[in-house]
Amino acid sequence: MSHVMNTYARQNFALSHGEGAWLWDTEGKRYLDALSGIAVNTLGHQHPRLVRALEDQVRKLIHSSNLYKVPLQEELADKLSALSGMDTVFFCNSGLEANEAALKIARKYGHERGIQRPEVIVYEKAFHGRSIATLSATGNEKVQKGFEPLVEGFVRVPLNDIHLIEYLSRTHPNISAVFLEAIQGEGGIHPAQIEYLQALRKICDEKGWLLMIDEVQCGIGRTGKWFAHQWAEIIPDVMPLAKGLGGGVPIGAVVAKGAAATVLGPGNHGSTFGGNPLAMRAALEVLAVMQEDNLLDNARECGDIICKGLSQALAGVNGLVQIRGRGLMIGIELDRPCGALVEMARQAGLLINVTGEKVLRLLPPLIFTSSQAQQLVQILSPLIIRFLTASSGVNAA
Numbered sequence: 595m596s597h598v599m600n601t602y603a604r605q606n607f608a609l610s611h612g613e614g615a616w617l618w619d620t621e622g623k624r625y626l627d628a629l630s631g632i633a634v635n636t637l638g639h640q641h642p643r644l645v646r647a648l649e650d651q652v653r654k655l656i657h658s659s660n661l662y663k664v665p666l667q668e669e670l671a672d673k674l675s676a677l678s679g680m681d682t683v684f685f686c687n688s689g690l691e692a693n694e695a696a697l698k699i700a701r702k703y704g705h706e707r708g709i710q711r712p713e714v715i716v717y718e719k720a721f722h723g724r725s726i727a728t729l730s731a732t733g734n735e736k737v738q739k740g741f742e743p744l745v746e747g748f749v750r751v752p753l754n755d756i757h758l759i760e761y762l763s764r765t766h767p768n769i770s771a772v773f774l775e776a777i778q779g780e781g782g783i784h785p786a787q788i789e790y791l792q793a794l795r796k797i798c799d800e801k802g803w804l805l806m807i808d809e810v811q812c813g814i815g816r817t818g819k820w821f822a823h824q825w826a827e828i829i830p831d832v833m834p835l836a837k838g839l840g841g842g843v844p845i846g847a848v849v850a851k852g853a854a855a856t857v858l859g860p861g862n863h864g865s866t867f868g869g870n871p872l873a874m875r876a877a878l879e880v881l882a883v884m885q886e887d888n889l890l891d892n893a894r895e896c897g898d899i900i901c902k903g904l905s906q907a908l909a910g911v912n913g914l915v916q917i918r919g920r921g922l923m924i925g926i927e928l929d930r931p932c933g934a935l936v937e938m939a940r941q942a943g944l945l946i947n948v949t950g951e952k953v954l955r956l957l958p959p960l961i962f963t964s965s966q967a968q969q970l971v972q973i974l975s976p977l978i979i980r981f982l983t984a985s986s987g988v989n990a991a
């Protein structure tokens with residue numbers, strides 16, 4: 595019996611090593627990586643520059659402590675502020691921790707404005723993590739079930755309904771923040787509309803609410819901009835980051851602007867591991883490579899090849915609902931649960947994922963090449979057609 599707690603429905607194979615966008619399992623089978631460990635391995639695997647930076651840092655200092663100054667934190671905070679147009683950064687170690695910090699900012703900000711019981715607007719199909727507070731903010735009953743009582747102070751709404759937000763702005767005096775993903779990841783690649791984000795920004799400004807955009811999955815170049823909300827040409831007040839930031843080294847960060855940037859002071863928040871030199875060095879190198887190698891442009895170009903290729907190959911196929919996303923964050927929605935496609939793809943040498951039961955999710959590393967993008971289309975499209983044809987009798991009825 596395994597002594598690892600049984601919290602994941604794992605596939606029955608293990609990866610041994612990788613190079614670029616390729617991975618090998620412990621049996622020697624090779625895979626094209628179209629998932630990046632769920633949007634984590636931004637530079638693919640064994641990127642020579644990341645390897646060198648980490649080797650160098652390990653020889654110097656892995657961990658010091660937030661009892662002391664950490665110059666690499668200063669450097670990375672400067673960089674993230676410049677890229678986002680925001681002001682300050684708190685460093686932690688994961689997505690849920692970044693979101694937890696965001697929620698603490700929203701609460702304390704509310705209290706400072708005289709709201710005794712601050713509330714945060716959250717969304718159906720949202721995913722913000724699995725701590726007690728972030729699972730309460732998450733819009734998925736499966737994530738919440740068994741962990742009640744949930745944290746209170748959340749008002750839940752459907753995505754992209756601005757009239758409802760306007761209504762809440764008139765009827766709910768205790769709201770201190772709106773909290774959403776620019777593109778919902780776990781919920782099935784559902785983008786917040788550009789106009790919706792812009793309208794939210796306006797209402798938040800008028801009401802003095804914080805606009806908090808969870809970029810844990812869609813941030814760090816994945817959509818072809820540094821942060822997905824930048825497609826709407828707005829700036830949030832609070833932005834949690836994690837997944838892709840460390841290129842595989844665990845890291846989280848919450849970036850804040852204006853009033854939100856100074857809500858947390860000494861004694862209000864902290865993390866033992868947060869901001870350790872190893873993670874800081876990893877993130878600095880990831881961002882430097884992204885910039886020097888134009889990986890934002892690459893994400894857009896490869897994303898276009900994949901979306902156009904799939905649209906052509908799957909045109910008129912019965913059972914395809916929609917192909918959507920931006921850059922290298924792509925969802926292919928089918929009209930039926932399609933978890934079986936994950937194993938079909940694996941056998942064909944391709945790693946993908948299914949989320950929201952009916953949505954194939956593609957999150958290739960940002961170092962993907964155009965020929966790998968074409969390869970992905972060539973492997974995946976016939977599998978989708980085969981899957982839909984084979985299961986059509988089941989569902990057509």
Ligand SMILES: *Cc1c(COP(=O)(O)O)cnc(C)c1O
Nearest residue numbers: 688689690721722723779810811
């Ligand atoms: C993955 C994810 C999280 C949680 O991140 P963890 O590092 O697993 O805690 C939070 N928000 C979004 C949008 C995510 O995709």
